[in-house]
Amino acid sequence: MDRGAPRPSEDGLIARYFAPLAGPGADGMRDDAATLTPSPGCDLVVTADAIVAGVHYFPGDPPASIARKALGVNLSDIAAKGAVPRGFLLTLALPDDWTEEWLAAFTEGLGGASRAAGCPLLGGDTVRSAGPALIGVTAFGEVPTGGIVRRTGARVGHRLCVSGTVGDGALGLILRRDPAWAAALDDASRDHLADRYLHPRPRLSLAPLLRRHARASMDVSDGLAGDLAKMLGDGRSAVIDAGTVPLSAAARTALASDPSLIDPILTGGDDYEILCAVPPDALDALLADCAATGIPMTAIGTVTAGDHPPDFVLPDGTRRTFAAGSFSHF
């Protein structure tokens, strides 16, 4: 068993690249653990998601973008639970051909994303991956005691809403795999889709509105159809008016040129928008609060009784289901 080639020591890397990102409780990264205590009257919310080179991102992506994605996909879960970020731990498994240049750019991007979200680094671990890079993040947030917005709370009759636009991440991935795709798109549209795939924007400002209005919430990371199915089950299904699912101008242009793109739009991953369920009498207040906060939010359907997968009613009246619709990063 090869225990690692000669390299800068882990402690040297920590002092140079990670200690500058350290938050309170991390003791300047000179310890093997950090303290973290929720504010009085609050619960901590904890979540962990990892991204792997060649699985969740392209190994040649800019290191700063990879860092931003690794933290962003976790902050998206924090936001979906109605929580405010408090800090994160990083597990960085590096391939044998890593360079200090890569690490410097990665930690610079990580620091930027961390500062933007008010979410400092609290600690972590750096190991040799003996394969592709893996970046694991554990993110911490806090909510008023008992205030976490669960994935399970949707009830028959609740209205279903989604933030932002759906499908851009999936189309951005198609574009990334085949840059010649969708020649009909103008440069601005292509840039928009590529950016949506590369740079999740966690909906942190939505968190307090979810706590106020939503009974269930999750982020759309594995595709709208599949994530909706995860939210429901146990006798609950949904009818979605597919014509109301919010699309960006770029996605509308692409869909007009190729109607079959409705499938990746509704089932592809990497949107990092918020899907939530609200009682009918809370819908107007949610939409008004979102409008006042500048967060796009759209009602797209209703929770119904049943054990079948959610029905998507297309503009021509046909119904589609996506039985195994969830996009899987696994």
Place this chain on the structure above:
Amino acid sequence: MDRGAPRPSEDGLIARYFAPLAGPGADGMRDDAATLTPSPGCDLVVTADAIVAGVHYFPGDPPASIARKALGVNLSDIAAKGAVPRGFLLTLALPDDWTEEWLAAFTEGLGGASRAAGCPLLGGDTVRSAGPALIGVTAFGEVPTGGIVRRTGARVGHRLCVSGTVGDGALGLILRRDPAWAAALDDASRDHLADRYLHPRPRLSLAPLLRRHARASMDVSDGLAGDLAKMLGDGRSAVIDAGTVPLSAAARTALASDPSLIDPILTGGDDYEILCAVPPDALDALLADCAATGIPMTAIGTVTAGDHPPDFVLPDGTRRTFAAGSFSHF
């Protein structure tokens, strides 16, 4: 980019293998995040360590042992900080050839270690590793507010103590690599060393005694010499009486047959014992409390002034230093 072969869905795996391990706050693993709140008057202590197949363990090790190691190395950090375990998150990156049989045995071992430590599973992530397996754990503990025992608190004149015995993990690794090694050892000794390498035993019962008596503490995971150097620095060094470093009967036998084994004993990893610094007037109370609790604890040296690596004074009077002595898993 291959997004994964057909397999049981991640949700199916979670329900079958991980939900039975879920603790309070995890909502039965039906959400993307958990809540965790320290007891009144306590801080949370958070730590993350990952182990990688072929780097930190042998891919052919029993899955239950791998699980026990992944959790144990983290609980060892929790114990070293004086904390009581509260829960953990698991990031499991599986190679393409994983089997459900492996996962069943892994989660069974994980559940046993989790129950034994009173440390339930709170959530996590399962991804395709596109390389060897990686098991990342984030462990949570709690200490009375402000009570964390830091790595940095050793002062000149403090006595240095270590729990249990040192070097068994390193000798167990040598034995694992070369089963014909140390033919002089009897079977019980060989079993002892192999077990110490395979199965860390986090010193959880030591945590309250560290809070009471120690000013600095860390677990010995990367070798006594290197970890001691990490604890010191900033004008602090140490003199260690190598003859007092506690060795198991197996390690003493091996060392008698080959005196050069003092090097892996003092610099090899995987001991998961506790190294701590106590003021001289607290030493007797620490040793008495440890004896009363049934925890072996031995004074091995003293913190001195200086910027050189710690001196190990061998029984023949010669002095050794281990400048880059820290065993690196990286």
